[in-house]
Amino acid sequence: MSRQIKIYTIGFTKKSAQQFFEILTKNNVKRVIDARLNNNSQLAGFTKKADFEYFLNTISNIEYIHLL
Secondary structure (H helix, E strand, O other): OOOOOOOOOOOOOOOOHHHHHHHHHHOOOOEEEEOOOOOOOHHHHHHOHHHHHHHHHHHHOOEEEEOO
16 A cells, blocks of 8 residues: 655745745645755745744644755
C-alpha cells in the first residue's frame, strides 16, 4: 500500500498575513517546505525565516522546513 503525499505551492505576495495563514489552516496544511534561496530578505515581510517558522507553528500548528 502506497501513501499519497499532496504537494501544493502558495505565494505570499499580494496576500495579507491573515489571508495567507487562513488559506493554510483551512486546507489542513501540516508542513511548509520553504524553497526560497533568500528567505531573510526585507521583501519577505511576514515570511522571514525566523518569524515565518514561529507564525506557522503558533498560528496554525504547521511544521516549517527550509530546504533548497
